[in-house]
Amino acid sequence: MPVVFLQQILNGIVLGSNYALIALGLTMIFGILEVVNFAHGEIYMIGAFMTLYLTALSGMPFLLAIPLSMATVAILGVIIERGVFRPILGKPMINGMLLSFGLSTFLLNLALLLFKADPRKIESGYADISLSLFGLQITLERLLVVIVAILLVAVLYFFIQRTKTGKAMRAVAQDREAAQSVGVNIGRIYRITFAIGCALAAAAGSLVGAIFLVSPTMGWTPVIKSFVVVILGGFGNVPGAIFASLILGLVESLGGGYISYAYKDAYAFILLILAFLLKPEGLLGGGK
Numbered sequence: 635m636p637v638v639f640l641q642q643i644l645n646g647i648v649l650g651s652n653y654a655l656i657a658l659g660l661t662m663i664f665g666i667l668e669v670v671n672f673a674h675g676e677i678y679m680i681g682a683f684m685t686l687y688l689t690a691l692s693g694m695p696f697l698l699a700i701p702l703s704m705a706t707v708a709i710l711g712v713i714i715e716r717g718v719f720r721p722i723l724g725k726p727m728i729n730g731m732l733l734s735f736g737l738s739t740f741l742l743n744l745a746l747l748l749f750k751a752d753p754r755k756i757e758s759g760y761a762d763i764s765l766s767l768f769g770l771q772i773t774l775e776r777l778l779v780v781i782v783a784i785l786l787v788a789v790l791y792f793f794i795q796r797t798k799t800g801k802a803m804r805a806v807a808q809d810r811e812a813a814q815s816v817g818v819n820i821g822r823i824y825r826i827t828f829a830i831g832c833a834l835a836a837a838a839g840s841l842v843g844a845i846f847l848v849s850p851t852m853g854w855t856p857v858i859k860s861f862v863v864v865i866l867g868g869f870g871n872v873p874g875a876i877f878a879s880l881i882l883g884l885v886e887s888l889g890g891g892y893i894s895y896a897y898k899d900a901y902a903f904i905l906l907i908l909a910f911l912l913k914p915e916g917l918l919g920g921g922k
Contacts, residue, residue, distance in 0.1 A: 637769045640769075640770055641771070643887070645891075646880075646883040649886055650883025651779050651782075651784075652779055652783070655783055655837055656674065656834070656860040657863040657867070658787070658834050658875055658876070659677075659830065659833075659834040661871065661872060661874075662803075665807045666823065667715075669727075669734070670727065670730060670731050671719075671730075671734045672731065672735050673734045676738050677707060677710070677711065677836065678835040678852070679742075679839055679849075680710065681832075681835055683843075684699075684703035685703040685840035685843060685844075686756045686848050689756055689758075696757075696844065699840070700836075704840075707832045707833055707836035708832055708833040710832060711828045716825065719824075723824070742851070755846075755848065756840065756843040756848060758844040761773055778841060778844075782837060782841060793830075799823070805818055806820060807870060838856070839853070842856070855899060858902075865909070866906065882905060886898050
């Protein structure tokens with residue numbers, strides 16, 4: 635295969651890995667809480683700013699700042715779940731959608747007030763380290779996106795499949811009433827789910843903020859694309875979200891490389907339209 639084509643594939647995997655971290659949180663929150671959270675992009679943005687300030691102000695190493703940012707944003711997620719979304723759980727889905735739109739607007743304007751609109755970059759220290767593999771070029775900064783995504787997905791898989799709490803989360807996703815009847819603490823599962831989803835978004839924002847720029851408006855486009863991923867993978871379907879993320883990343887990279895980067899944000903929606911026409915239940919079906 636031509637090296638240029640393989641380079642585009644590698645770039646697509648980097649993009650897809652980032653989308654996967656955002657989409658996993660979205661699909662978990664929907665699958666368990668049945669909430670469509672349009673404020674997830676602002677959570678992603680806050681995670682990036684947390685890492686920016688930890689590295690810039692305290693001189694904390696980038697790889698140490700990411701988990702600390704994830705932990706901080708996870709706590710914020712617990713507060714948001716308890717104070718914003720818990721009161722409307724069980725209500726029509728449109729209530730949660732409107733509420734999350736309002737939360738998104740509030741967090742965006744708060745970020746503009748606190749952080750200002752000027753874009754900034756997270757200095758990871760890895761941007762100038764370039765690696766060559768079979769003729770392909772990638773900076774260590776970009777490779778970290780793939781490595782961190784794989785590690786977090788592996789940890790999440792182990793947590794969901796092997797731990798008592800993870801099994802309880804799966805039970806709630808399948809049948810909330812039945813899970814509650816056998817003693818599962820539904821409120822606790824909601825808090826944990828929201829915290830995990832927010833932590834994954836914070837990791838994605840931190841990694842992308844090192845490659846590109848950090849700004850209060852950085853979350854809108856990635857979260858819209860992540861909703862496309864969630865739809866493509868099937869609502870509530872975690873493996874589907876990972877698979878669809880990689881597909882979207884590859885489509886964007888190959889489309890940008892061989893057609894035009896000017897339309898890279900449109901490729902996600904073209905893919906969505908094709909999926910609705912050919913496989914409306916999602917690439918791997920729904921999660922429930």
